[in-house]
Amino acid sequence: MVKLKIEFSGGLELLFDKKKEVAVDAPADVEDSKINMKTLIEWIKTNLLKERPELFVSGDSVRPGILVLVNDTDWELLDQLEYNCEDGDNVLFISTLHGG
Amino acid sequence: MVKLKIEFSGGLELLFDKKKEVAVDAPADVEDSKINMKTLIEWIKTNLLKERPELFVSGDSVRPGILVLVNDTDWELLDQLEYNCEDGDNVLFISTLHGG
Amino acid sequence: AVPACAALDNEQIRRFSRHLLMPELGVEGQKKLLSSSVLVVGAGGLGSSACLYLAAAGIGRLGIVDFDTVEFSNLQRQIIHTESRIGVSKAQSARKSVLGVNSDIDCVVYEIALNSSNAVSIIEQYDYVLDATDNVATRYLVNDACITCKKPLISGSALQLEGQVTIYGHGEGPCYRCLYPKPPPASMVTNCSDGGVLGVVPGLIGCIQALEAIKLAATCGTSLSGKLMLFDAFSCMFRTVKLRGRNPECIVCGENPSITRDALIDYVEFCGASANDKDNPQPTASL
Amino acid sequence: AVPACAALDNEQIRRFSRHLLMPELGVEGQKKLLSSSVLVVGAGGLGSSACLYLAAAGIGRLGIVDFDTVEFSNLQRQIIHTESRIGVSKAQSARKSVLGVNSDIDCVVYEIALNSSNAVSIIEQYDYVLDATDNVATRYLVNDACITCKKPLISGSALQLEGQVTIYGHGEGPCYRCLYPKPPPASMVTNCSDGGVLGVVPGLIGCIQALEAIKLAATCGTSLSGKLMLFDAFSCMFRTVKLRGRNPECIVCGENPSITRDALIDYVEFCGASANDKDNPQPTASL
Ligand SMILES: [Zn+2]
Ligand SMILES: [Zn+2]
Numbered sequence: 001m002v003k004l005k006i007e008f009s010g011g012l013e014l015l016f017d018k019k020k021e022v023a024v025d026a027p028a029d030v031e032d033s034k035i036n037m038k039t040l041i042e043w044i045k046t047n048l049l050k051e052r053p054e055l056f057v058s059g060d061s062v063r064p065g066i067l068v069l070v071n072d073t074d075w076e077l078l079d080q081l082e083y084n085c086e087d088g089d090n091v092l093f094i095s096t097l098h099g100g
Numbered sequence: 101m102v103k104l105k106i107e108f109s110g111g112l113e114l115l116f117d118k119k120k121e122v123a124v125d126a127p128a129d130v131e132d133s134k135i136n137m138k139t140l141i142e143w144i145k146t147n148l149l150k151e152r153p154e155l156f157v158s159g160d161s162v163r164p165g166i167l168v169l170v171n172d173t174d175w176e177l178l179d180q181l182e183y184n185c186e187d188g189d190n191v192l193f194i195s196t197l198h199g200g
Numbered sequence: 201a202v203p204a205c206a207a208l209d210n211e212q213i214r215r216f217s218r219h220l221l222m223p224e225l226g227v228e229g230q231k232k233l234l235s236s237s238v239l240v241v242g243a244g245g246l247g248s249s250a251c252l253y254l255a256a257a258g259i260g261r262l263g264i265v266d267f268d269t270v271e272f273s274n275l276q277r278q279i280i281h282t283e284s285r286i287g288v289s290k291a292q293s294a295r296k297s298v299l300g301v302n303s304d305i306d307c308v309v310y311e312i313a314l315n316s317s318n319a320v321s322i323i324e325q326y327d328y329v330l331d332a333t334d335n336v337a338t339r340y341l342v343n344d345a346c347i348t349c350k351k352p353l354i355s356g357s358a359l360q361l362e363g364q365v366t367i368y369g370h371g372e373g374p375c376y377r378c379l380y381p382k383p384p385p386a387s388m389v390t391n392c393s394d395g396g397v398l399g400v401v402p403g404l405i406g407c408i409q410a411l412e413a414i415k416l417a418a419t420c421g422t423s424l425s426g427k428l429m430l431f432d433a434f435s436c437m438f439r440t441v442k443l444r445g446r447n448p449e450c451i452v453c454g455e456n457p458s459i460t461r462d463a464l465i466d467y468v469e470f471c472g473a474s475a476n477d478k479d480n481p482q483p484t485a486s487l
Numbered sequence: 488a489v490p491a492c493a494a495l496d497n498e499q500i501r502r503f504s505r506h507l508l509m510p511e512l513g514v515e516g517q518k519k520l521l522s523s524s525v526l527v528v529g530a531g532g533l534g535s536s537a538c539l540y541l542a543a544a545g546i547g548r549l550g551i552v553d554f555d556t557v558e559f560s561n562l563q564r565q566i567i568h569t570e571s572r573i574g575v576s577k578a579q580s581a582r583k584s585v586l587g588v589n590s591d592i593d594c595v596v597y598e599i600a601l602n603s604s605n606a607v608s609i610i611e612q613y614d615y616v617l618d619a620t621d622n623v624a625t626r627y628l629v630n631d632a633c634i635t636c637k638k639p640l641i642s643g644s645a646l647q648l649e650g651q652v653t654i655y656g657h658g659e660g661p662c663y664r665c666l667y668p669k670p671p672p673a674s675m676v677t678n679c680s681d682g683g684v685l686g687v688v689p690g691l692i693g694c695i696q697a698l699e700a701i702k703l704a705a706t707c708g709t710s711l712s713g714k715l716m717l718f719d720a721f722s723c724m725f726r727t728v729k730l731r732g733r734n735p736e737c738i739v740c741g742e743n744p745s746i747t748r749d750a751l752i753d754y755v756e757f758c759g760a761s762a763n764d765k766d767n768p769q770p771t772a773s774l
Contacts, residue, residue, distance in 0.1 A: 009717060010649060011677065020719075055675055065671030067715070069728045076731035092728070094717065096667065098676055099646035099684055100533040100621040109430060110362060111390065120432075155388055165384030167428070169441045176444035192441070194430065196380065198389055199359035199397055200246040200334040217560050221683025222647050224721065249536065249694070252566040253687040273504050275588055279539040282587035300569035301562055360509050361708070396508025400540040400701065404694040407536070411687045411720055421648070421721040429723065433698055434511065434708040436716065438725035 001025040002035045003087045006044065010095030012066070017050050024048070026085070034084040037068075037075065040091070056093075067094045101125040102135045103187045106144065110195035112166070117150050124148070126185075134184040137168075137175065140191070156193075167194045202260030202306070204235040211304070216258055229418035230258060236417035237261035239326040241314060241342050243294040244268075245402030246332035246356045246409065248280035253410040255298035259417065261306040262298060263326055266290040267313040277399030314338060316464035319345035324461075328413050331355040332406065336389050337467040343368060343376035347452045348461035352425075354412045356405040359395050363405035363431040366424050366443070367412060369453060373425035378447040386472040401433050489547035489593070491522040498591070503545055516705040517545060523704035524548035526613035528601060528629050530581040531555075532689030533619035533643045533696065535567035540697040542585035546704065548593040549585060550613055553577040554600040564686030601625060603751035606632035611748075615700050618642040619693065623676050624754040630655060630663035634739045635748035639712075641699045643692040646682050650692035650718040653711050653730070654699060656740060660713035665734040673759040688720050 006022045013020045024047075029039045038060055045057050055063065061081060062068060068075040069092040075083055085091060106122045113120045124147075129139045138160055145157050155163065161181060162168060168175040169192040175183060185191060208216070208227060212234070219225045219233075238259050240247050243266040254262055268290050270281045278290075285293040291309035298307055310322060323329055323345045331342045331353055339355070346353040352370040357363065368375045408429065415421045430439045452459045459465060495503070495514060499521070506512045506520075525546050527534050530553040541549055555577050557568045565577075572580040578596035585594050597609060610616055610632045618629045618640055626642070633640040639657035644650065655662045695716065702708040717726045739746045746752060 009719070010651070011646065011682070054672075063671065063675070064669035065667060065675065067666065067730075072726070072728040074729060074731045077729070094651075094715075096671070097644035097646045097649060097651050098621065098623050098626060099682065100529055100531050100619050100644055100689060109432070110364070111359065111395070154385075163384065163388070164382035165380060165388065167379065167443075172439070172441040174442060174444045177442070194364075194428075196384070197357035197359045197362060197364050198334065198336050198339060199395065200242055200244050200332050200357055200402060211559075214559050216563055218563050218680075218683045219685065221681070222685065224648060225683075225685065249690065253564075253690050256563055256566050256686050258563070272498075272501050276503055276505050276543055276545070277540075279543050279588050283590055284587065300571065301566050303570055361511060393505075394508070396505045396512075398506065398509065398512065398698075398701070399543050400694050400698045403536065403540050404691060404698065407687050407691040407694055408723065411685075411691065412723065414685070414687065415720075415723075421723070424723055433702075436695065436699065436702075436708070436711055437727065440724065 002028050002033065002085055004040075004085055005090045006048070007090065007092040009092065010097055012056065012093050012095045015051055015056055016048055022048060030084045034086045036081075037083045037085060038081045040085055062093065065096050067096065068092070069094065102128050102133065102185060104185055105190045106148070107190065107192040109192065110197055112156065112193050112195045115151055115156055116148050122148060130184045134186045137183045137185060138181045140185055162193065165196050167196065168192070169194065202235045202237050205231055212258070215302075215304075219257070224420050225418055229420055232418045233258045233414065234260045236328070237263070237326045238328045238330065238413050238417070239263040239265065239323060240330045240332055241265045241338070242332035242334065243278075243280065243290040244274065244332065244334060245277040245358060245397065245399065246406040247294065247330070248278045249403045249406035250330055250332055250356075250410045251294050251298050252280055252301060253407060254413060255302045255305055255307070257410070257414050258302065259305060259414070261308065261326070263308045263310065263322065264291045264294050265310040265312065265314055265322065266294070267311055277397065277402055279403065314341060316341065316466065319464065320349060320461045323351055324349045326351065328416055329353050330409050330413060332409065336383055337471040339376060340383065340470060341464065341467040344452050344459050344464055345461070347375050348457075348459065348464075352416060354409045354416075356402075356409040358397055358402035358405050359390060361398055361401060361433040363401050363433075364428060365405055365408045365412070366428045370416070370423065370425040372445050374444055374446050375450060375453040377452050378444065378450045381450075383471040398433055401431070405431065489522045489524050492518055499545070502589075502591075506544070511707050512705055516707055519705045520545045520701065521547045523615070524550070524613045525615045525617065525700050525704070526550040526552065526610060527617045527619055528552045528625070529619035529621065530565075530567065530577040531561065531619065531621060532564040532645060532684065532686065533693040534581065534617070535565045536690045536693035537617055537619055537643075537697045538581050538585050539567055539588060540694060541700060542589045542592055542594070544697070544701050545589065546592060546701070548595065548613070550595045550597065550609070551578045551581050552597040552599065552601055552609065553581070554598055564684065564689055566690065601628060603628065603753065606751065607636060607748045610638055611636045613638065615703055616640050617696050617700060619696065623670055624758040626663060627670065627757060628751065628754040631739050631746050631751055632748070634662050635744075635746065635751075639703060641696045641703075643689075643696040645684055645689035645692050646677060648685055648688060648720040650688050650720070651715060652692055652695045652699070653715045657703070657710065657712040659732050661731055661733050662737060662740040664739050665731065665737045668737070670758040685720055688718070692718065
């Protein structure tokens, strides 16, 4: 199991029972102690998402308009879907706001 | 030696060569690896303070109007002058602002 | 303190539609705002944005205390005033601007300097108080009057490129005196006349004060009580630190207070400084 | 873009004394502000506080773009407008308020909807641009026009109890398209008309946008370029995260851009949504 803090912001929390922050034990799929980001997104979709999956995922990634931050760093700087999350990682999904 | 991050805010940085943040190796005086807060204040006064000590210290503590935070927590919740700082601690000195 | 309304009228529904759409606020939250009263002490840099956003949000009664008049050098940050109101009472000028945005609120002005004799009788008429003043003596006075009247105090301050916000006298959180039992030496106090301030910094802090008052009034969200928010405009970084709790020994909010609502002290004497930003220039001041 | 002044005149010295006192700004910083020009796209919730604080700070030329008119439901957050200006052009109303605070600036209004034909000719006249708009199509348009004109874009947004701020097209930082190469599906976009917004949240975000523009113009401090600031009003927490750098493959800021200043695209078609907060109500919208 991999112990992660998963956060949702920018309205995404509405898809997750209005929870902005969830502590999870996700199943390891890399070296017994890590979980690949692609697997994690699929796992979140199956285990945490409560409604309208098309507002969260698109193909095997997140939908356009969502940023993914691992430990407050854009996942584009960290191998994106190939990043392997480990114990203690904080994964934040942000939906961009457009209002003003 | 105890590795600490010392920060100054609210104008106090003017007494410390305009540095808002200093990484220091302070001499341990407790158990070879910790430094007592009272000793640390004296050490900062001797080693970091550049001018007007009366704007920083008063007796063996800080002057009225300065808050001390260890790892973002008020030192009053942590034994105040009796707290022993250890490797990695962040000590923040804030001068209260009154302007508006 | 303002009579609670049974329902929103059509004009209120139109005005506050963007609030009513939010589940966290909704009709019930808006009704609470309309039934609430807030006193803003100081119509300067902090008070400018705070008063405008409190009025726009529909706080039912807004009190504004300021004995000063608008000066040209205020306009670099005090966006509630205008060039045409130079020399006019700041409290009156602020009232004119807030009623321009929302004429439906009750806006009461106090063109006086708050002191030990008048503070309690004004503060007891409001639910929440914003400290938007600019000097140490008035900050102790406002604290003591709020604590003895059991009114939460949303305190903001700004200088140069930094700002600070917290809430005193709410829940288990401390009061100003719990944190600062002794005033700082008068020679070490810098105000905006001495040290300068980037205009938008108090503007931003005033917004946070208004936000925290709105959240308390609407009983929405978690407040800054027991926490101190620090802002550094140079790096655009915010940081929230955890403060001590209420001190049982505190002479105003503790178990055996020596300062009571009928026995406030002489704050100018206590601080050794004038309760006036302008009377006391400190040429050497940098702290 | 505004002629640099050799020295401050006496009126400017009086007006900006609180800036001149600060070592980080001083006379040189103030002169840079007076010689700078900033375009604010949108005179709504974000633009209200941003325009007022930019004007108060002495930005030499302030452009304001908005084709809309003031509506009653705007006054819950758009504190630059007034009840007496309902039905009036928002750009003109904003101009009146900013000149009230500082009549010494050059305030230019554009009572038009920005589009692919007019955006470049307006934006190229300014040093910095604030995105204070309320819809996805205009955000892509403003981004592309700023990037192709090499103007840093200070982007803010707000909805319900949250806000976001960043700077695009500055230094090694990304642009809007580097982060969001594909627009979100139109059915997933919520604006303030649909989802509501707590009025002071865009007010606060607009202050941060003004601050960042002032810092860039005065070359003071470190900017939010390459970083995204998130604000959650419910808990009053700010958080800054690190963004990717500029994408060499980006079709506007990359090495072989397909979008150029003479070949902007049709943004409404690109986003599949109208560039207008009001034309496109989304009853199911919550994202
Ligand atoms: Zn107390
Ligand atoms: Zn790009």
